[in-house]
Amino acid sequence: MTPESALSLGQEALKVAVMVGAPVMGLGLAVGLLISLFQATTQINEAGLQFLPKLLAALVGLVLFGPWMLTTLLDFTRHLFTLLPQMAR
Numbered sequence: 001m002t003p004e005s006a007l008s009l010g011q012e013a014l015k016v017a018v019m020v021g022a023p024v025m026g027l028g029l030a031v032g033l034l035i036s037l038f039q040a041t042t043q044i045n046e047a048g049l050q051f052l053p054k055l056l057a058a059l060v061g062l063v064l065f066g067p068w069m070l071t072t073l074l075d076f077t078r079h080l081f082t083l084l085p086q087m088a089r
Helices: 003-042 048-088
Strands: none
Touching: 003 048
């Protein structure tokens, strides 16, 4: 395995990780921002108020994007297995 191929494989792995994590983290970020705006507007400073909506948003994100995330990870894993004989050289 050449350094260039290892570098491109690492870049592809990072790209897949960002693609898979972005939907769930984006939903959590959006819900957290909305809850923070609500707290700032009403001056309710309760730390526990943010936890449950963020958790529910993450669960909804996993339900909605879970099949796509799984397919993306399986495709990347299949790609790695096809490259395995080249890596052994």
